[in-house]
Amino acid sequence: MDTTLSAVRAEFPILEKCTYLNSNSTGAFPRGMEAVFQRYSQTLLNWRDEAWEGWWADWLGYMDAVARFINGAPGSVVTDTNLTTLLGRLATCFDYQSPRNRVVTTDLEFPTVPFLWKGFGRYGAEAVVVPSENGRMDEERLCAAIDERTLLVSLAHASFATGALVDLAPVLKRAREVGALVIVDAYQSVGAVPIDVEALGVDFLLGGAHKWMCGSTESAFLYVRPALLSSLRPAATGWIAGENPLNFEPARDWANTARRLASGTPAVLPSQLSRVGLELLAQVGMPTIRAHSLRCTARVMERAEEAGLTVVTPRQDSRRAGVVALRFQGDAEVARRMVARGFICSYRGALRVAPHFYNTLEEVDRFMDALVAEARREKA
Incomplete structure (x- = not known):
C-alpha cells in the first residue's frame, strides 16, 4: 500500500474496530x-x-x-x-x-x-x-x-x-x-x-x-x-x-x-x-483508487478460486467494478457468521466482498482466511 493510501486509511475510524470490506453496501465514514x-x-x-x-x-x-x-x-x-x-x-x-x-x-x-x-x-x-x-x-x-x-x-x-x-x-x-x-x-x-x-x-x-x-x-x-x-x-x-x-x-x-x-x-x-x-x-485520485481496487479484488478472486468457491463477478479488469460476488453452499449463513466475527461483508443473493482504497492486501488475506475456513465448516 503506497504512502498516500496509508495516510488516508487513518481517516476511517471503523478500520480500527473490524475488517471492513462492505463498501458496495455502505462506505466507511471518515472521521472528519x-x-x-x-x-x-x-x-x-x-x-x-x-x-x-x-x-x-x-x-x-x-x-x-x-x-x-x-x-x-x-x-x-x-x-x-x-x-x-x-x-x-x-x-x-x-x-x-x-x-x-x-x-x-x-x-x-x-x-x-x-x-x-x-x-x-x-x-x-x-x-x-x-x-x-x-x-x-x-x-x-x-x-x-x-x-x-x-x-x-x-x-x-x-x-x-x-x-x-x-x-x-x-x-x-x-x-x-x-x-x-x-x-x-x-x-x-x-x-x-x-x-x-x-x-x-x-x-x-x-x-x-x-x-x-x-x-x-x-x-x-x-x-x-x-x-x-x-x-x-x-x-x-x-x-x-x-x-x-x-x-x-x-x-x-x-x-x-x-x-x-x-x-x-x-x-x-x-x-x-x-x-x-x-x-x-479527490486527494488520492481515481487512477490510484482504481489500480488499488483491481489489485484487491483480484486477490479475493484468486483466493476464492483456490478454495473452490464460485466467483460470479467477471475476472477481466475492464468488466468489473469494486465488488466480488461469491456463491457456495451456505453462503448466506457464512456471511452472517463473518459479520458476527467482525469481518464485515454483505449478502444479496451472493456473498459480496468489497475492498476500497482504505483497505490493505493484508486485510483482504485475513478476510479470505476467515471466509475460507467458514465455508469449509459449512460444507463439512
Missing part, C-alpha cells in the same frame, strides 16, 4: 464527519436565519465538487436525498407518446428502476427489458433493442449484485444514432471506477455518496449534459428549482442549471457530510 455534525449542531442550538447564507453556498459548492469529480461542467449536477427521487423527477421531463415511447432497460437494474418505469407506464412509457446472461449484459443484445421507437435507455453502469460493468461506449453510440437519450445509474461504480462524463458524452448520470464515495446515506446526485438543460421541463420540482428562489417571490422560470431538477428545501447536512469523503477521494 464528526466535526461537521458538531458544527451543524451548534448552528441549530444558536439559530439565526443568516445560517442559510452559508448553507446555500455549501450546497452549491458540493454539487460543483461532484461535477468536477466526474469531469462535468459547473452547474451540471443537482443533489437530493436518493436516486429514486431524482430519477422520478427526471422522468417527468419527457412525453411518452407513440411511436417514440420506449424505455430500454435491463434485468440487472436495482429494484428502483423497474418499479419506477412500470409506474410511468400509466403515462405511456413502454419498458423494454433486455435479459442478461449469467448476471452479465451483452452490449450487442442491448444495442439491438435500441431503435427509432426508443425515447430513453436506462441502465446500470455496474450490477449491484455482482459488480459486472457495462461497456457504455457502444450503447451511447447506438442511442445517438437513433436519437435516444441515455440515463446511467452509476451508484455502484462512481468512486470505485473513474467516470468522465465529458469523454463519454453521457446524457444523464445518477450516483450517490454513501457507497464508494464515503459520504452520507441521504445524498444522491444527478448529472445533466449541459446542452440538454434548457429542454428539460420537470413536472415535480419545488421552490429551490426556481431561477432565483431566495427572493421568495413567485417562481417565473426554472434555474438555468441542473438545479431546475431540485425539489424543496435542500438537505444541507448530507451534502456537508459527503464533502468530507469526496475530498479524500
Whole structure:
C-alpha cells in the first residue's frame, strides 16, 4: 500500500474496530464527519436565519465538487436525498407518446428502476427489458433493442449484485444514432471506477455518496449534459428549482442549471457530510483508487478460486467494478457468521466482498482466511 493510501486509511475510524470490506453496501465514514455534525449542531442550538447564507453556498459548492469529480461542467449536477427521487423527477421531463415511447432497460437494474418505469407506464412509457446472461449484459443484445421507437435507455453502469460493468461506449453510440437519450445509474461504480462524463458524452448520470464515495446515506446526485438543460421541463420540482428562489417571490422560470431538477428545501447536512469523503477521494485520485481496487479484488478472486468457491463477478479488469460476488453452499449463513466475527461483508443473493482504497492486501488475506475456513465448516 503506497504512502498516500496509508495516510488516508487513518481517516476511517471503523478500520480500527473490524475488517471492513462492505463498501458496495455502505462506505466507511471518515472521521472528519464528526466535526461537521458538531458544527451543524451548534448552528441549530444558536439559530439565526443568516445560517442559510452559508448553507446555500455549501450546497452549491458540493454539487460543483461532484461535477468536477466526474469531469462535468459547473452547474451540471443537482443533489437530493436518493436516486429514486431524482430519477422520478427526471422522468417527468419527457412525453411518452407513440411511436417514440420506449424505455430500454435491463434485468440487472436495482429494484428502483423497474418499479419506477412500470409506474410511468400509466403515462405511456413502454419498458423494454433486455435479459442478461449469467448476471452479465451483452452490449450487442442491448444495442439491438435500441431503435427509432426508443425515447430513453436506462441502465446500470455496474450490477449491484455482482459488480459486472457495462461497456457504455457502444450503447451511447447506438442511442445517438437513433436519437435516444441515455440515463446511467452509476451508484455502484462512481468512486470505485473513474467516470468522465465529458469523454463519454453521457446524457444523464445518477450516483450517490454513501457507497464508494464515503459520504452520507441521504445524498444522491444527478448529472445533466449541459446542452440538454434548457429542454428539460420537470413536472415535480419545488421552490429551490426556481431561477432565483431566495427572493421568495413567485417562481417565473426554472434555474438555468441542473438545479431546475431540485425539489424543496435542500438537505444541507448530507451534502456537508459527503464533502468530507469526496475530498479524500479527490486527494488520492481515481487512477490510484482504481489500480488499488483491481489489485484487491483480484486477490479475493484468486483466493476464492483456490478454495473452490464460485466467483460470479467477471475476472477481466475492464468488466468489473469494486465488488466480488461469491456463491457456495451456505453462503448466506457464512456471511452472517463473518459479520458476527467482525469481518464485515454483505449478502444479496451472493456473498459480496468489497475492498476500497482504505483497505490493505493484508486485510483482504485475513478476510479470505476467515471466509475460507467458514465455508469449509459449512460444507463439512
